[in-house]
Amino acid sequence: MSSQTLYRKLVGSHTVSTIDAEHVLLYADLHIMNEYTSPQAFAGLSDKGLRVRRPRQQMGVVDHVIPTRPVPVRARTIEIVDAAKQAANFRRNCSEHGIHLFDIDDPVQGIEHVVAPEIGLIRPGMVVLCGDSHTTTYGALGALGFGIGTSEVEHVLATQTLVYRVAKDMRIVVDGALPPGTTSKDLVLHIIARIGAQGARGYAVEYAGDAIAALSAEARMTLCNMTVEAGARAALIAPDRTTLDYVRGKVRDLDAKTLDAACRAWSQLRSDADANFDVEHRFDARHVAPYVTWGTSPEQAIPVDGRIPSTADGSRLDITTMHKALDYIGLPAGAPIEGTPIDRVFIGSCTNARIEDLRAAAQIVRGRKVASTVRAMVVPGSGMVRDQAEREGIAQVLIDAGFEWRQPGCSMCLAMNDDVLAPGERCASTTNRNFEGRQGRDSKTHLMSPAMAAAAAIAGRIVDVRKELMHG
Secondary structure: OOOOOHHHHHHHHOEEEEOOOOEEEEEOOEEEEEOOOOHHHHHHHHHHOOOOOOHHHEEEEOOOOOOOOOOOHHHOOOOOHHHHHHHHHHHHHHHHHOOEEEOOOOOOOEOHHHHHHHOOOOOOOOEEEEOOHHHHHHHHHOOEEEEOOHHHHHHHHHHOEEEEEOOEEEEEEEEOOOOOOOOHHHHHHHHHHHHOOOOOOOEEEEEEOHHHHOOOHHHHHHHHHHHHHHOOOEEEEOOOHHHHHHHHHHOOOOOHHHHHHHHHHHOOOOOOOOOOOOEEEEEEHHHOOOEEEOOOOOOOEEEOOOEOOOHHHOOOOOHHHHHHHHHHHOOOOOOEOOOOEOOEEEEOOOOOOOHHHHHHHHHHHOOOOOOOOOEEEEOOOEHHHHHHHHHHOHHHHHHHHOOEEOOOOOHHHOOOOOOOOOOOOEEEEOOOOOOOOOOOOOOEEEEOOHHHHHHHHHHOEOOOHHHHHHHO
16 A cells, blocks of 8 residues: 555545546544534435434534623623524524533633644544634644535534545645744744745645654644635644543543543554655744734734834735735834734633633733723633633632633634624734634624734733743
């Protein structure tokens, strides 16, 4: 048998049948749903008189439209009429088909891509599907995860399979060590800025190298989560000791002997030494600085101590696109990004709302106060993250500094709920997308790490977190 990449092995182990040279029928170990992308799929099943084939391999989470007001979990309600209808419809569909739902009043409720790994559902070697593009997050644990469309959601519900076009293979090797003050969020923004928003289009990306091996499991989730912003169809990191330790700590349905055997099998999941990748990129982590986006795409990012590019810089970005982005974001070409005043700070989303992210923010703001000109909020990624942050005292540090401490949900990541920027407001955000209007009509978003966002909240402007750490 010829040498294979990890991606090809995962696809091969889940191929029910080969359709043609490019397509296979792929089996899904787990299918995750939210209230936003599932209604039409359930309606399609009903119209065809079909049932969900394997309800126990489905999971539902209300996360996109749920408000994050700091009220007791059992008192959570959705006031927006259309959003409430979506949640009620989702509840009815899950109940009818026997699918477990983390509803709005469930203490474990949160963002689907935070909840699933935390409760031990994501394991190496799996194929995990969801009607959300950031399903690539699960590649951090050696699982093949990717987003699917509504018609595909219906197909998976009915058959537990997907007609799948196989991607090409890309490897991104990152060696060296990330400098103090930089994180996996900075690393992925650095990579996207270099290869572009379409740089990995059509590829499954496998990350490797010393810098990747040094990342925690949660930091790897941030990296894989945002790889889709480079156009990737999947992101993978081969399971190692970090992976297995994380999964061991989360899995609850396997006895010790079975889990030991599983870990031995999972540790063998890797690309063959002589496997062929269609494209390979190499980066040196030592050259990564804290990054900030300046425009309206994650690829429009620069080091915090850099200057917003101009067309005269010979940027690979399209001139018209650059002018449009600068006009929308309201910043001049050639200006430094550091020092840009902000109105809001949002720490949350499936990219950066895990316990490590909140610890990083708390480290920056401890004993300090949010600037009087800034409204800052923290939205934990799940009820479990929220509870842990409260037990560790992290929540109180953030509250004492002046942050709003809210209930879990997608929140201001995409503003499909009560958490919306006002027109013209500028936000330092730990989310994954800075598209026009993403956080509210005519709002302006600057993507950055949790530590950078926390530092911006204190200063009232975009600052270099390395200076804050030095003086702290």
